[in-house]
Amino acid sequence: MSELTPLREALLKRLADGQFHSGEQLGDALQISRAAVSKHVQALKSLGLDIYSVSGKGYRLAVPLQLLDAERLSRALAPVRVEVIPVIGSTNQHWLESIPRLSQGDVCLAECQTSGRGRRGRTWISPFGGQLIMSLYWRLEQGMAAAMGLSLVVGVAVVEALESAGFGGIELKWPNDLYLNGRKLAGILVEMSGTAGGPCHLVIGMGLNLVLPATEQERITQPWAELAELGEITDRNGLVIALVQGLQRALTRFEQEGIAGFRECWNRLDHFNGKPVRVLMGEQQVHGTARGIDDQGALLLELESGEIKRYLGGEISLRGNDRD
Numbered sequence: 001m002s003e004l005t006p007l008r009e010a011l012l013k014r015l016a017d018g019q020f021h022s023g024e025q026l027g028d029a030l031q032i033s034r035a036a037v038s039k040h041v042q043a044l045k046s047l048g049l050d051i052y053s054v055s056g057k058g059y060r061l062a063v064p065l066q067l068l069d070a071e072r073l074s075r076a077l078a079p080v081r082v083e084v085i086p087v088i089g090s091t092n093q094h095w096l097e098s099i100p101r102l103s104q105g106d107v108c109l110a111e112c113q114t115s116g117r118g119r120r121g122r123t124w125i126s127p128f129g130g131q132l133i134m135s136l137y138w139r140l141e142q143g144m145a146a147a148m149g150l151s152l153v154v155g156v157a158v159v160e161a162l163e164s165a166g167f168g169g170i171e172l173k174w175p176n177d178l179y180l181n182g183r184k185l186a187g188i189l190v191e192m193s194g195t196a197g198g199p200c201h202l203v204i205g206m207g208l209n210l211v212l213p214a215t216e217q218e219r220i221t222q223p224w225a226e227l228a229e230l231g232e233i234t235d236r237n238g239l240v241i242a243l244v245q246g247l248q249r250a251l252t253r254f255e256q257e258g259i260a261g262f263r264e265c266w267n268r269l270d271h272f273n274g275k276p277v278r279v280l281m282g283e284q285q286v287h288g289t290a291r292g293i294d295d296q297g298a299l300l301l302e303l304e305s306g307e308i309k310r311y312l313g314g315e316i317s318l319r320g321n322d323r324d
């Protein structure tokens with residue numbers, strides 16, 4: 001995977017409008033040869049950018065790109081610190097390593113992750129500019145046990161912020177996904193460090209698909225969705241601001257009310273509520289009907305006998321009955 005050097009960033013800024021730019025124009029503007037332009041375009045493509053060329057016209061991005069604007073984000077979110085690193089291994093990893101110097105609510109954002117991750121070592125595909133990729137730091141005085149089920153609260157906060165921004169109809173899947181029309185739109189990954197009895201340091205990561213380039217789509221191993229299906233994303237940076245502010249409000253409320261304060265909202269947004277599902281734990285599968293969550297954030301499953309079983313913890317996955 002290539003690096004985003006200052007020269008490549010300058011090239012990308014010129015291509016961001018989604019219009020054709022000839023190799024000659026680009027070379028003149030950046031003071032490099034046409035061959036060098038072609039080489040750097042290839043490097044940008046390897047970051048997951050969908051750039052194509054037409055002879056006689058030049059290079060063009062398949063869809064215009066709104067790059068993250070570190071200055072605007074920092075101004076809008078102050079006093080929270082905003083770090084924008086265009087190409088990074090994993091924003092969660094970077095923020096976990098940065099904990100000693102972070103303050104409540106600090107945010108790390110990236111255009112592209114080269115080693116994005118999901119739960120239990122699974123891969124999260126994050127092509128350049130195709131998502132909102134962010135990690136937020138939160139210190140929870142109540143300690144690790146209180147952090148259980150926090151991804152549910154994050155899910156509610158993100159869906160509500162998106163609703164307010166005009167993107168309605170998004171649902172949640174226990175414990176950590178956003179769904180659009182039954183397909184995965186975003187993943188949430190909460191990671192933590194701390195010691196028993198002390199405060200807990202949380203890194204709350206999220207990858208939300210905006211528009212995924214065709215070349216990256218086939219790498220995703222389950223049905224997926226993108227926000228652009230719901231309408232044009234006119235202000236990507238504005239969306240980041242709304243999401244971060246919504247998350248901060250929700251986390252503050254969570255400290256006072258726990259998950260119980262979010263239960264009703266979560267159940268309203270639950271994609272599987274009332275539907276036949278399977279709960280997977282390693283080799284074991286339990287079939288039943290999903291009945292939302294309880295005040296601790298446990299998944300409630302109604303068995304055929306009418307008995308309600310509770311599931312809480314990390315090694316559990318939920319699936320619709322129609323999917324392997």
Ligand code: ATP
Nearest residue numbers: 118119122123124125184187220221222224317318
């Ligand atoms: P679980 O229900 O256990 O959370 P999951 O398959 O949703 O299962 P996660 O760890 O939440 O697992 O997410 C990782 C999975 O998400 C990957 O294995 C892949 O199938 C899918 N995935 C990876 N990148 C994307 C993306 N950009 N958009 C949608 N889905 C993705």
